[in-house]
Amino acid sequence: MERLGGLIGPSGWEIQTVGAQSSPYAMAWLRYPVPMTAVPAFDAAQATWMQSGCVSVMVASRTDANRPVIGASFGCRISADRCGVTIFLGAATNSELIASMQSQRAIAVVITESATTRSIQLKASDAALVALAPGDQERVRAYVGALAQTWALAGQPIDWTQTLLDPDADEIIAVQFSPYIAFDQAPGPGAGTVLSERT
Amino acid sequence: MTAGADSIRECLEGVVPSVVATCSAEGVPNVCYLSQIEYVDAEHVALSFQFFNKTRANVLANPYAVAMVVEPETAAAYRLHLHYLRTETSGPVFERMKAKLASIASATGMSAVFRLQGSDIYRVDRIERAPGRERVRVPRRARLPALRACSDALSRANDLDALFQTLLASLAEHFGIQHAMVLVLDQPGERFFAVASRGYGNSGIGAEIPVGMGAVGIAAARKVAVRVAFANAEYAYVRAIRDRAAQDPAWARRLENEIPAPGLLNPHSQLAVPLEVGDAVLGVLYVESAEILRFTYEDEDALVALCRQVALAMRVLDADEDRVPPRNPPLLAPSESAGPALVIKHFASNDSIFLGDDYLIKGVAGAIFRKLVRAFVNERRCDFVNRELRLDKGLGLPELADNLESRLVLLQRRLAERDQGVRLEKTGRGRFRLSVERRLELVELP
Numbered sequence: 001m002e003r004l005g006g007l008i009g010p011s012g013w014e015i016q017t018v019g020a021q022s023s024p025y026a027m028a029w030l031r032y033p034v035p036m037t038a039v040p041a042f043d044a045a046q047a048t049w050m051q052s053g054c055v056s057v058m059v060a061s062r063t064d065a066n067r068p069v070i071g072a073s074f075g076c077r078i079s080a081d082r083c084g085v086t087i088f089l090g091a092a093t094n095s096e097l098i099a100s101m102q103s104q105r106a107i108a109v110v111i112t113e114s115a116t117t118r119s120i121q122l123k124a125s126d127a128a129l130v131a132l133a134p135g136d137q138e139r140v141r142a143y144v145g146a147l148a149q150t151w152a153l154a155g156q157p158i159d160w161t162q163t164l165l166d167p168d169a170d171e172i173i174a175v176q177f178s179p180y181i182a183f184d185q186a187p188g189p190g191a192g193t194v195l196s197e198r199t
Numbered sequence: 200m201t202a203g204a205d206s207i208r209e210c211l212e213g214v215v216p217s218v219v220a221t222c223s224a225e226g227v228p229n230v231c232y233l234s235q236i237e238y239v240d241a242e243h244v245a246l247s248f249q250f251f252n253k254t255r256a257n258v259l260a261n262p263y264a265v266a267m268v269v270e271p272e273t274a275a276a277y278r279l280h281l282h283y284l285r286t287e288t289s290g291p292v293f294e295r296m297k298a299k300l301a302s303i304a305s306a307t308g309m310s311a312v313f314r315l316q317g318s319d320i321y322r323v324d325r326i327e328r329a330p331g332r333e334r335v336r337v338p339r340r341a342r343l344p345a346l347r348a349c350s351d352a353l354s355r356a357n358d359l360d361a362l363f364q365t366l367l368a369s370l371a372e373h374f375g376i377q378h379a380m381v382l383v384l385d386q387p388g389e390r391f392f393a394v395a396s397r398g399y400g401n402s403g404i405g406a407e408i409p410v411g412m413g414a415v416g417i418a419a420a421r422k423v424a425v426r427v428a429f430a431n432a433e434y435a436y437v438r439a440i441r442d443r444a445a446q447d448p449a450w451a452r453r454l455e456n457e458i459p460a461p462g463l464l465n466p467h468s469q470l471a472v473p474l475e476v477g478d479a480v481l482g483v484l485y486v487e488s489a490e491i492l493r494f495t496y497e498d499e500d501a502l503v504a505l506c507r508q509v510a511l512a513m514r515v516l517d518a519d520e521d522r523v524p525p526r527n528p529p530l531l532a533p534s535e536s537a538g539p540a541l542v543i544k545h546f547a548s549n550d551s552i553f554l555g556d557d558y559l560i561k562g563v564a565g566a567i568f569r570k571l572v573r574a575f576v577n578e579r580r581c582d583f584v585n586r587e588l589r590l591d592k593g594l595g596l597p598e599l600a601d602n603l604e605s606r607l608v609l610l611q612r613r614l615a616e617r618d619q620g621v622r623l624e625k626t627g628r629g630r631f632r633l634s635v636e637r638r639l640e641l642v643e644l645p
Contacts, residue, residue, distance in 0.1 A: 058230050058232075058267070059230065060220030060221075060228040060229065060230035060265075061228050062222040062226055062227075062228045066222050066224075066226050066261060066263075067263045067265070067280075068220035068221050068222045068228055068229075068263060068264060068265045069220065069228075069265060070218065070219075070220040070230065070266070070267045070278060071267075071329075072267065072276070090330075092330050093329050093330045093331055094329075104226070106226060106227060106228050107228065108220070108227070108228040108229050108230045109230065110218070110230045110231055110232070112232060119232070121229070121230065121231065123227065123228075123229075159334065160274045160334060161274075163273075163274040163331075163332050163333060163334050164269060164274040164276060164331070166331065166332055169331060169332050170330070170331070185232075187232070187234070191231070191250065191252055192252050192253055
């Protein structure tokens with residue numbers, strides 16, 4: 001993981017500065033070190049489709065008052081060891097979601113492949129704002145382009161998808177987490193079956 | 200008036216799947232796709248409950264949910280902040296959702312797994328437009344002026360046949376609805392008959408449609424408008440009738456002998472609206488299209504309002520007018536013309552009528568026609584009043600909501616289609632005439 005600030009806070013917490021300097025998110029964010037899990041919650045084949053441009057990625061957290069908050073991500077990036085997942089959110093569109101994750105760090109993400117309806121839900125308790133890695137802006141654009149093509153096959157106009165998910169209309173920020181559990185979310189009575197759980 | 204759930208109804212059509220987030224009492228968030236969110240009213244929506252899942256467990260413990268929905272045309276995204284209230288397992292909302300879910304399931308190949316267990320009713324606390332761009336909306340034909348134009352036309356109809364024809368013509372003219380029919384209940388809980396149709400190769404007037412099939416059946420039984428936006432075999436009654444005939448030889452024989460039901464074999468959009476007056480359902484207006492998503496919430500609003508007027512007019516136009524004496528003494532039939540007689544066969548077992556070898560009608564309308572022909576042949580009477588039919592218990596008219604006038608419209612249309620020199624003509628409210636151009640011979644058969 002990239003560390004931009006590199007400052008060490010009280011009790012060993014890291015303080016990172018993330019994002020562009022002009023951004024309201026270019027602030028110091030007190031955060032816990034991300035506890036990387038030794039065992040990934042999903043396999044390599046799953047990681048492949050989860051990172052493709054054929055999936056929708058929906059994100060939830062909770063407020064301090066334990067109310068749910070929701071948003072849509074511009075795809076995701078998965079670390080080589082599959083223990084870290086990074087999602088990309090429009091900052092203005094998802095201000096409450098981002099604030100809630102900053103405060104509570106709880107996150108649930110459902111990744112669904114449109115064509116097959118295979119779907120996986122990941123949960124973590126260590127969501128943290130991180131800097132965009134080199135190539136992330138291009139990754140986000142490629143994701144939207146691929147998704148627009150995928151949904152066009154189902155009859156949705158390309159400009160519709162580009163309007164719904166416009167990476168140029170908002171500042172993109174990255175949130176990283178390490179899932180402690182994964183569920184099969186394919187529609188049907190089996191939805192919610194645990195695929196993998198970190199003990 | 201603040202913008203409520205009615206301002207985002209189009210987002211709930213199921214074009215773009217909706218997503219809902221909840222939290223457990225312990226604060227673990229959950230996010231999942233929903234099969235369906237149903238608009239209930241400006242302050243309430245209902246979420247489909249198919250399986251006991253995490254969302255459901257969460258809202259039972261912590262009643263807050265937030266759904267993300269997207270406008271199918273503009274791509275504007277909204278967050279609906281919701282509060283769970285209760286679960287309904289019957290009633291109009293449940294039935295509507297069941298019908299819609301089946302259509303969504305069929306469209307997505309999920310018929311086997313999508314079965315509604317309940318409708319979870321939520322209060323809408325707040326609707327938030329998620330910041331973002333939106334596409335320009337293509338202007339649509341406004342529904343209120345169309346509704347008004349239809350209503351104006353209907354108010355000028357002075358008999359039931361004109362009412363039905365005006366309804367179908369004005370739906371085509373003002374709403375662009377090309378395939379439509381009026382189905383009237385024959386015996387409550389048993390079957391409908393088609394009394395008017397437009398846009399089909401065969402008119403299907405007189406076709407019998409069993410109650411309980413498809414969108415039409417649900418609309419009548421549950422007194423709810425049923426609108427489905429995607430192709431769905433379960434709710435396409437023409438297909439359902441054919442499927443049943445394929446399994447049941449007795450049904451197949453019946454269908455061969457009788458009038459084929461009008462209707463598109465594979466409708467992609469359907470809207471069935473009950474014709475209700477007071478507590479009684481008189482029938483159903485059914486419209487359909489080969490296009491997906493042809494009928495919107497606003498079409499449904501407009502047609503429901505229009506059907507209230509139609510049902511009330513049906514009741515008024517069906518009223519007896521026995522207090523006003525006929526202006527002229529009853530007309531006797533003209534002397535029989537020469538030439539071969541038209542043999543009219545009546546089968547007592549089901550009151551079916553054949554003109555020569557051609558099937559005409561059966562059931563109550565068949566019994567009425569037999570009565571008229573007997574009076575014509577034996578007494579040379581050709582003028583009749585509705586009242587005498589209502590008093591004849593042998594005809595099998597239901598006690599309540601007998602739809603007598605609709606049955607006469609049906610008979611009138613069927614005789615006109617057969618064109619055998621026997622017609623039925625309206626001579627005033629509650630009055631009609633059997634107009635006969637040839638000799639009649641009534642043959643009674645078991």
